[in-house]
Amino acid sequence: MVQGQVNSEILDxxxxxxxxxxxxxxxxxxxxxxxxxxxxxxxxxxxVIPSCRHVYHTDCIRPVMLRRSTCPMCRRQISLEDPAxxxxxxxxxxx
Ligand SMILES: [Zn+2]
Ligand SMILES: [Zn+2]
Numbered sequence: 001m002v003q004g005q006v007n008s009e010i011l012d013x014x015x016x017x018x019x020x021x022x023x024x025x026x027x028x029x030x031x032x033x034x035x036x037x038x039x040x041x042x043x044x045x046x047x048v049i050p051s052c053r054h055v056y057h058t059d060c061i062r063p064v065m066l067r068r069s070t071c072p073m074c075r076r077q078i079s080l081e082d083p084a085x086x087x088x089x090x091x092x093x094x095x
Pocket of ligand 2: 052053073075
């Protein structure tokens with residue numbers, strides 16, 4: 001696995017959605033995107049990072065995830081898993 005970027009498996013596994021008028025209740029969104037600093041607008045594609053539930057524009061977060069593997073807001077590792085649902089150590093790193 002390549003360090004320093006989110007692999008395409010994770011990218012493909014994340015579902016983005018069209019912003020209607022409110023962000024999902026289980027996400028940690030403030031109503032705007034921490035990357036471009038613009039508010040989410042109706043009809044835009046948004047993406048929730050599963051591992052920390054921060055919300056970004058899909059178009060903003062995707063290029064970021066190709067360069068780094070951590071959330072720009074909280075710097076947690078981006079993964080498809082919700083860390084709240086597991087407390088084991090990271091055993092999925094391939095040697
Ligand atoms: Zn944005
Ligand atoms: Zn985050």
